[in-house]
Amino acid sequence: MFRFDPYSPAVDADPFPFYKTLRDEYPCFWSEEANMWVLSRYDDIVAALNDWETYSSAKGNLMDEMPNRAGNTLGTTDPPRHDRLRNIVQFAFTKKAVEGLVDPVRASAKRALDAVRGEKTFDFVADFSSKVTVDVLFGLFNLPRENERMVRDKAVLMVQSDPRTRQKGPEHIAAFQWMGEYARELVELRKREPGDDLITALIQAEVAGEKLADREVQMTITTLIMAGIESLSGFLTMLALNLADHADARRRLAANPVLIPEAIEESLRYNTSAQRFRRCLQKDVDLHGQTMRAGDFVCLAYGSGNRDERRFPAAHLYDIDRKPKGHLGFGGGVHACLGTAFARLASRVAFEEFLKQVPEFVRVQDQLPWMPSTTFRSPTRLELAVA
Amino acid sequence: MAKVTFIEHDGLQQVVDIPAGWTLMQGAVQHGVAGIEGECGGSCACATCHCYVDEAHIDALPPPSETEEQMLDCTASERRGNSRLSCQIRMSDALDGIVVRLPEAQS
Numbered sequence: 001m002f003r004f005d006p007y008s009p010a011v012d013a014d015p016f017p018f019y020k021t022l023r024d025e026y027p028c029f030w031s032e033e034a035n036m037w038v039l040s041r042y043d044d045i046v047a048a049l050n051d052w053e054t055y056s057s058a059k060g061n062l063m064d065e066m067p068n069r070a071g072n073t074l075g076t077t078d079p080p081r082h083d084r085l086r087n088i089v090q091f092a093f094t095k096k097a098v099e100g101l102v103d104p105v106r107a108s109a110k111r112a113l114d115a116v117r118g119e120k121t122f123d124f125v126a127d128f129s130s131k132v133t134v135d136v137l138f139g140l141f142n143l144p145r146e147n148e149r150m151v152r153d154k155a156v157l158m159v160q161s162d163p164r165t166r167q168k169g170p171e172h173i174a175a176f177q178w179m180g181e182y183a184r185e186l187v188e189l190r191k192r193e194p195g196d197d198l199i200t201a202l203i204q205a206e207v208a209g210e211k212l213a214d215r216e217v218q219m220t221i222t223t224l225i226m227a228g229i230e231s232l233s234g235f236l237t238m239l240a241l242n243l244a245d246h247a248d249a250r251r252r253l254a255a256n257p258v259l260i261p262e263a264i265e266e267s268l269r270y271n272t273s274a275q276r277f278r279r280c281l282q283k284d285v286d287l288h289g290q291t292m293r294a295g296d297f298v299c300l301a302y303g304s305g306n307r308d309e310r311r312f313p314a315a316h317l318y319d320i321d322r323k324p325k326g327h328l329g330f331g332g333g334v335h336a337c338l339g340t341a342f343a344r345l346a347s348r349v350a351f352e353e354f355l356k357q358v359p360e361f362v363r364v365q366d367q368l369p370w371m372p373s374t375t376f377r378s379p380t381r382l383e384l385a386v387a
Numbered sequence: 388m389a390k391v392t393f394i395e396h397d398g399l400q401q402v403v404d405i406p407a408g409w410t411l412m413q414g415a416v417q418h419g420v421a422g423i424e425g426e427c428g429g430s431c432a433c434a435t436c437h438c439y440v441d442e443a444h445i446d447a448l449p450p451p452s453e454t455e456e457q458m459l460d461c462t463a464s465e466r467r468g469n470s471r472l473s474c475q476i477r478m479s480d481a482l483d484g485i486v487v488r489l490p491e492a493q494s
Contacts (some may be wrong), residue, residue, distance in 0.1 A: 050413070050477065087453060325416045326425065
């Protein structure tokens, strides 16, 4: 009897064989462990992403939602309120708006690389991806330069779940609450001292003639910090892993850095850190011979849709020449990732610098320690040996 | 399913079927239409799925939202009266036969 348990360490480590069985044999699967349906084929996920009236986000979008978060963030609100809220935030994240980050990302990457210069081995997570993402995010939001390490640790902890109890443990909830409190203090600070920054813009913004509630501002900031730090560093780490495992691709990038964006797109498809999100059904849906009921939760397994051979030929191969337009690495539809332009730019600049200084590297660990998370996937350490 | 004709800037034509409920952008990307990029994934945040909709169908579309209006001012190629972002056009039987011309550049 096939089972799919997104809490299982086996799924954290390698979800792809499970995904293949799901796509081929159980395209509309009820997971008892997750207590929700799982959609795994590209076409089904795209159809669900477009149909927000049926596949609602208002009851949360993370596989394991955090207390009193749903309804207070972009990703957990449906249109039309979502669209108005997004309209306010979006302009801070357009391609043009993030262009100014090229120099800060480059400077940050150089600092991190200087610190490991001469080392034979280092941990890509602690020594590079964490440092750069924290640095750049603090700059982006103009956050006070204190608690940087703590913010990073909490952002990483809050997205995790406990594999034994199959829910968030007290340490994960506490991390989320710490971040909420941190965001609340930032809001208080900006209320006293408004600036030319996104937090001030959120505080002052009006949606349909109403100011955002404090909880909405606070939870939106919490989510942006989580995404900007945890998701982005998770992605950078997966990209480094792919380049360690695919030496030919890495050598091509090092020799010709204009190819870096191609590797970024293929990594977003191949094994992006954002693996699974969820929706809640607003009406009964019949799919592949199953009836999903109104009120049921549905997991959209982006990581599986991205490996669907029906959409991407030879999907199991990492191929930087693929140009995988339409991949689900940033989700899709009205809730597609807000930070796409920021993530692409930061990843490109960070790897331009990284490959300049470290063009040859191999991975040290055979088995990687994977973060226990039902939503995201990346290793907590990635030791690289410089060749 | 609705039949859509995409005409690239260089005149190359491609006729594809797009299921109801999908967006025009997703259908284009799925079928490898080169002139549509769709960088932001369909959230109306990048203006790289800009297209010109034929006169016969432009009135069948709901008017652009405030966000789409603002993003249409950020297109790489000239904005015209029939400019739309294809990620904001949701396919239905009413759009069967729509003809979409693509701009010279998306970014």
